[in-house]
Amino acid sequence: MRFAVVVEVQLREGVADPQGATIERSLPHLGFDGVSGVRVGKSIRFTIDADDEAGARREVEQLCARFLANPVIEDTEVRVEELVS
């Protein structure tokens, strides 16, 4: 089975996000008022072959822990969806 995977990498709560802060600060100058809580992250997309969804998820979690994110400063959120051929 083949699964489509989206990994969202976000800075952990409490870790300074200077990119998000800069975007947020610039918005009122462009006429966008009332926007708050801007956080900048990464999204990483790929497909993976696995026997079932649980297996795919397990593999992706390992991939995240070992490589895609640095747990000292980043959190990940994983979405796995079966691809229908």
Place this chain on the structure above:
Amino acid sequence: MTRTVGVVLFPGSNCELDVMEGIREAGGDARTLWHGDRSVGDVDAVVVPGGFAHGDYLRPGAIARFSPIMSAVEKFAGDGGPVVGICNGFQVLTEAGLLPGALQKNRGLKFLCTSVDLRVETTASVLTSNAEVGAILRIPINHFEGNYTCSARTLAELQADDRIVLRYVDNPNGAVDDIAGICNEGRNVVGLMPHPERASSPLLGSDDGLVLLRSLLSSAAASLNSSG
């Protein structure tokens, strides 16, 4: 006897020649270690230099840490060999788990290229053994992700064990507790954001980095003696 420092060369490293020149200026010898090698050979110390290893893709150091040479560096460090990571090299060592914490983007979102004053906080490390506690060293910085951060628990450990090696006198990047450099528990692995090799001659505006490079050479000699 002249000590030889191995300087790791990744695709995208760009400070290796400066480090080798600085080491020679300090009285040692130096040669490069290729990232694809599986051994550090017979070098007496290892420096992971600055640059943009593997283009800093994903995160600085994230890909470089899986290079074959890094397993050899890890073993060398595990055996007590002196290892120093400068700038991008510091990022590689944290990603590799040889040093705790991480380097995040500078507070203020600016790439910083300037000279800063550093205070030597301990002489119990392979990079500061010849220095004096409290000495102020003028050394260049050149980084975007130099803002050191770690968990509150790790910070407490670093403070309690006297493992904060260098602090900024005037914090340029938002690093927690003004940290510019730290060492591991064994005190033989040091990471720092500033570039001592760029302060290795009065011609460069400062030779304050020489005391650090000489410390590394002394430590290389000492670790050889202790391991026979």
